[in-house]
Amino acid sequence: MRLRFILNGKPMEVDTHSGRRLLDLLREDLGLIGVKEGCGEGECGACTVLVNGKPRLSCLTAAIQVEGKEILTVEGLWENGKLHPIQKAFVETAGVQCGFCTPGFIMATYALLSENPDPSPSEVREWLAGNLCRCTGYAQIIEAVLLAAKYMRGDALRVTRAEKTS
Amino acid sequence: MEELKVAEETRVVGQAVPRLDAEAKVKGEARYADDLAFPGMLYGKAIRSPVPHARIKRLDLSKVAAHPGVACVVSPADIPGENVVPVIYRDMPLLAAEVVRYVGEPVALLAAETREAAYRAAELAEVEYEELPAVFDPLEAVKSDAPQVAVPEAAETGNVFNHMVIRKGDVARGFAEADEIVEGEYRVGYQEHVYIEPQGVIAVPEAGGMAIYGTLQCPFYVQNAVAAVLGLPLSKVRVVQTATGGGFGGKEDVPSQLAAMAAVLAWKSRRPVKVVYDREEDIATTSKRHPAVIRYRTGAKRDGRLVAVEVEFYYNAGAYQTLSSAVLWRGLIHAAGPYRIPNVKVDGYSVATNTVPCGAFRGFGSPQVIFAHESQMDELAVRLGMDPLELRERNALRVGDRTATDQLLEESVGLMDAIERARELSGWERLRREAEEFNRREPFRRRGIGVSTVMYGVGMGAKAPLLDKAGAYVKVEADGSVTVAVGNTEMGQGALTVLAQIAAEALGVRVEDVQLAPVDTSRVPDSGPTVASRTTTVAGAAVLDAARKIRARIEAAAREVLGADAVEIADSKVWPAGGDSGRAVPLSEVTRWMWVHNWDMGATGWAQGAPVDWDPETGLGKAYFVYAYACHIAEVEVDLLTGEAKVRRFWAVHDSGKIVNPALARGQVAGGVAQGIGYTLMEYLPSLEGRIEGTLMTYRIPTAPDMPEELVIDFVEAPYSDGPYGAKGIGEVPLMASHAAVANAISHAVGARLTEYPALPERVFALARNKTHPR
Numbered sequence: 020m021r022l023r024f025i026l027n028g029k030p031m032e033v034d035t036h037s038g039r040r041l042l043d044l045l046r047e048d049l050g051l052i053g054v055k056e057g058c059g060e061g062e063c064g065a066c067t068v069l070v071n072g073k074p075r076l077s078c079l080t081a082a083i084q085v086e087g088k089e090i091l092t093v094e095g096l097w098e099n100g101k102l103h104p105i106q107k108a109f110v111e112t113a114g115v116q117c118g119f120c121t122p123g124f125i126m127a128t129y130a131l132l133s134e135n136p137d138p139s140p141s142e143v144r145e146w147l148a149g150n151l152c153r154c155t156g157y158a159q160i161i162e163a164v165l166l167a168a169k170y171m172r173g174d175a176l177r178v179t180r181a182e183k184t185s
Numbered sequence: 186m187e188e189l190k191v192a193e194e195t196r197v198v199g200q201a202v203p204r205l206d207a208e209a210k211v212k213g214e215a216r217y218a219d220d221l222a223f224p225g226m227l228y229g230k231a232i233r234s235p236v237p238h239a240r241i242k243r244l245d246l247s248k249v250a251a252h253p254g255v256a257c258v259v260s261p262a263d264i265p266g267e268n269v270v271p272v273i274y275r276d277m278p279l280l281a282a283e284v285v286r287y288v289g290e291p292v293a294l295l296a297a298e299t300r301e302a303a304y305r306a307a308e309l310a311e312v313e314y315e316e317l318p319a320v321f322d323p324l325e326a327v328k329s330d331a332p333q334v335a336v337p338e339a340a341e342t343g344n345v346f347n348h349m350v351i352r353k354g355d356v357a358r359g360f361a362e363a364d365e366i367v368e369g370e371y372r373v374g375y376q377e378h379v380y381i382e383p384q385g386v387i388a389v390p391e392a393g394g395m396a397i398y399g400t401l402q403c404p405f406y407v408q409n410a411v412a413a414v415l416g417l418p419l420s421k422v423r424v425v426q427t428a429t430g431g432g433f434g435g436k437e438d439v440p441s442q443l444a445a446m447a448a449v450l451a452w453k454s455r456r457p458v459k460v461v462y463d464r465e466e467d468i469a470t471t472s473k474r475h476p477a478v479i480r481y482r483t484g485a486k487r488d489g490r491l492v493a494v495e496v497e498f499y500y501n502a503g504a505y506q507t508l509s510s511a512v513l514w515r516g517l518i519h520a521a522g523p524y525r526i527p528n529v530k531v532d533g534y535s536v537a538t539n540t541v542p543c544g545a546f547r548g549f550g551s552p553q554v555i556f557a558h559e560s561q562m563d564e565l566a567v568r569l570g571m572d573p574l575e576l577r578e579r580n581a582l583r584v585g586d587r588t589a590t591d592q593l594l595e596e597s598v599g600l601m602d603a604i605e606r607a608r609e610l611s612g613w614e615r616l617r618r619e620a621e622e623f624n625r626r627e628p629f630r631r632r633g634i635g636v637s638t639v640m641y642g643v644g645m646g647a648k649a650p651l652l653d654k655a656g657a658y659v660k661v662e663a664d665g666s667v668t669v670a671v672g673n674t675e676m677g678q679g680a681l682t683v684l685a686q687i688a689a690e691a692l693g694v695r696v697e698d699v700q701l702a703p704v705d706t707s708r709v710p711d712s713g714p715t716v717a718s719r720t721t722t723v724a725g726a727a728v729l730d731a732a733r734k735i736r737a738r739i740e741a742a743a744r745e746v747l748g749a750d751a752v753e754i755a756d757s758k759v760w761p762a763g764g765d766s767g768r769a770v771p772l773s774e775v776t777r778w779m780w781v782h783n784w785d786m787g788a789t790g791w792a793q794g795a796p797v798d799w800d801p802e803t804g805l806g807k808a809y810f811v812y813a814y815a816c817h818i819a820e821v822e823v824d825l826l827t828g829e830a831k832v833r834r835f836w837a838v839h840d841s842g843k844i845v846n847p848a849l850a851r852g853q854v855a856g857g858v859a860q861g862i863g864y865t866l867m868e869y870l871p872s873l874e875g876r877i878e879g880t881l882m883t884y885r886i887p888t889a890p891d892m893p894e895e896l897v898i899d900f901v902e903a904p905y906s907d908g909p910y911g912a913k914g915i916g917e918v919p920l921m922a923s924h925a926a927v928a929n930a931i932s933h934a935v936g937a938r939l940t941e942y943p944a945l946p947e948r949v950f951a952l953a954r955n956k957t958h959p960r
């Protein structure tokens with residue numbers, strides 16, 4: 020069947036079938052390998068994408084459910100090699116290790132910061148409860164989210180080195 | 186406290202430079218195993234045994250082969266080379282031909298055009314099993330009437346794969362001299378790696394041989410395994426590491442098995458074959474941390490001096506040897522802890538059972554015994570009426586002391602400094618006091634403060650010194666940028682970045698000018714396995730060796746170009762020694778000159794671990810060339826009504842010698858602390874008659890809210906003279922130390938000794954309720 024939606028800001032039209040997972044549509048048919056499969060059962064959050072601005076697990080979402088909707092993946096965040104402030108923050112705080120969980124965390128962060136631009140550390144912690152990371156112990160991920168929030172609020176100049184590394 | 190040696194001054198080493206691979210990862214561009222596809226690629230799948238122990242009476246794959254989309258089936262007879270997955274022993278077949286020894290053991294393979302077809306076809310195999318008596322518990326399996334599980338050539342006796350000992354001094358005399366003796370039995374279950382990227386490889390036939398792409402730690406192990414099953418020379422097998430989404434030991438030996446499966450299917454079908462496990466298959470059939478039963482007896486004088494320790498421990502190895510002998514050995518060497526003990530007797534057994542083979546997991550056989558020895562230290566402290574931190578200080582190893590294997594520690598022992606720093610940072614006395622006050626005040630909640638101290642033998646040690654080597658190739662390009670090739674792998678730990686920093690430091694270039702070549706066994710030197718926290722120390726030394734050769738050539742060229750007697754190089758600039766660095770010329774002018782004048786721009790480097798030597802009869806000798814140390818302190822709160830335990834605050838101090846990149850080292854520690862918290866509190870993988878059914882819903886690992894709100898990490902640096910810029914390893918140590926601090930904090934909180942992991946709420950609830958000695 021024919022499926023129409025907006026993918027990373029661009030209109031998209033593809034053929035698919037009713038049993039296809041959004042995850043497979045994005046990864047296999049559209050080559051968006053930044054969408055990761057860590058479990059395929061809704062537990063790890065590595066496959067998180069935004070559907071109409073809300074975080075969704077693409078492994079539990081049927082492709083046909085996104086008809087007419089807007090989808091954002093990690094590939095849609097950077098342009099011409101320029102990193103989105105969230106991506107930049109993850110690099111700067113060393114919130115990335117193996118990186119397999121990273122796109123999912125970045126998309127979850129994007130959703131959080133559009134809802135709550137100034138979250139407290141414990142709000143960040145709670146929000147990220149659905150994303151598993153086995154490498155970092157989360158400390159530097161939480162720092163990345165807080166740093167990204169600062170960048171996005173536009174007071175990047177007041178971010179000191181000490182805050183980044185404390 | 187000893188004076189720490191002042192380390193060499195460095196510009197790049199010691200800096201928190203951003204990871205070289207971070208940008209590709211945040212963009213979603215890094216290509217992991219399942220992100221690669223090749224034209225004509227098939228999907229491979231194993232047909233596995235549903236029973237724990239049986240003779241295979243009949244294997245009929247005709248329905249599998251007839252299923253639409255199936256391109257190829259493989260039974261043991263189709264394996265062109267040897268039917269083996271070689272690890273340390275050669276007892277594990279790729280496909281069980283006569284007898285299956287665990288649930289999930291592969292008996293046949295298939296490859297299909299789609300993943301769905303592969304899954305469906307796998308259900309259609311007709312296999313007739315004649316079930317045999319099975320045994321699952323190592324204490325049962327060692328009995329003389331137990332069913333024989335181990336392949337006899339791979340076992341010392343019966344189902345005992347290996348029995349290893351330490352005999353130092355005279356424990357009977359030691360215990361006779363002791364004023365206090367504590368005794369205990371401790372048990373731990375499985376711990377599953379849960380690297381977020383599951384196992385995956387792709388085999389691609391090429392030029393009379395085979396290329397393997399995969400998520401893996403040890404490309405040379407995979408090369409060896411694929412050559413064995415295909416009957417090819419090593420030079421016809423090429424292994425390329427894809428981006429690797431976590432390893433933690435879980436991608437040490439297991440990728441050899443996947444690669445061998447994919448290779449045999451690709452060989453027969455002459456098409457690329459991808460084998461990627463889903464999470465369920467990954468949890469059910471791949472290696473894990475060994476479950477264990479551990480018995481300790483520890484004696485001390487009234488002043489706290491340890492006089493004797495006696496240990497007996499059993500590791501459930503599973504059906505085949507894989508890495509268990511090496512895991513057991515590390516457990517053995519680490520059994521006495523980082524303490525000075527004159528009389529030591531240790532007996533370790535790894536035992537075959539009809540369960541999935543266990544293997545490498547961060548700490549490699551040491552966390553199990555650390556749980557026990559750190560519990561014993563706290564029990565002793567209670568008996569002696571002594572502060573547990575002080576008890577550790579009294580016995581902590583220092584330079585000039587001898588370890589449990591009678592190894593003289595000649596340098597680089599930062600344990601006392603780590604303990605002191607952890608005491609200071611945590612405000613230990615006040616912490617303990619506040620916990621006691623809280624506990625008097627609160628009717629239904631208890632807080633406890635726990636500590637643990639550990640040592641970690643860096644590298645392969647005296648059990649496998651032949652693997653403790655590394656090659657490197659360093660090439661300076663005409664424009665002054667640098668390419669480094671090593672056979673060690675990046676799996677998230679930051680090896681690439683750390684090795685680039687070492688090269689940059691030695692050459693005097695900026696770290697962003699250094700590029701690590703992709704790991705491809707046909708193009709990088711054999712650097713041994715990426716395990717045992719050895720990459721920084723051993724591969725780093727190889728990089729340093731190569732870089733120094735190039736540096737000498739650059740300096741010679743620069744003297745000619747600048748017409749100077751001596752030159753200085755830093756930040757990719759060159760100037761006459763003693764001169765004004767403001768008038769420096771770019772390094773590229775010199776390297777361009779070298780290139781134009783046909784100079785050799787590349788050099789190989791080589792390093793091996795300092796000699797080790799250990800006697801299996803007595804268990805004595807120089808077990809490892811150097812040790813890393815750590816002291817962790819945890820504050821835990823237990824809800825007495827539910828038994829739930831939460832880590833509130835945590836302090837981790839490490840001596841891993843010179844820290845090459847503080848941001849990455851901090852990440853290693855935080856990640857290890859999380860895995861340790863998971864090991865103690867929640868990671869529970871039951872096995873019923875050898876059947877493991879786990880998903881990430883039932884096997885819980887820590888999430889962000891499970892982590893302490895305050896996590897303080899610090900380093901004391903006792904440099905190691907043979908390590909690059911004084912560095913020792915760090916990767917495994919944080920996990921080793923963290924879990925025992927949490928366990929001791931729980932015991933302190935509820936006033937009774939936790940003797941089994943994980944401390945699930947029902948266990949903690951029962952412990953608090955039925956404790957033998959009320960607080």
Ligand code: FES
Nearest residue numbers: 057059061064078
């Ligand atoms: S892959 Fe979707 S939640 Fe894990």
Ligand code: FES
Nearest residue numbers: 117120152153154
């Ligand atoms: S960085 Fe490896 S799982 Fe998060």
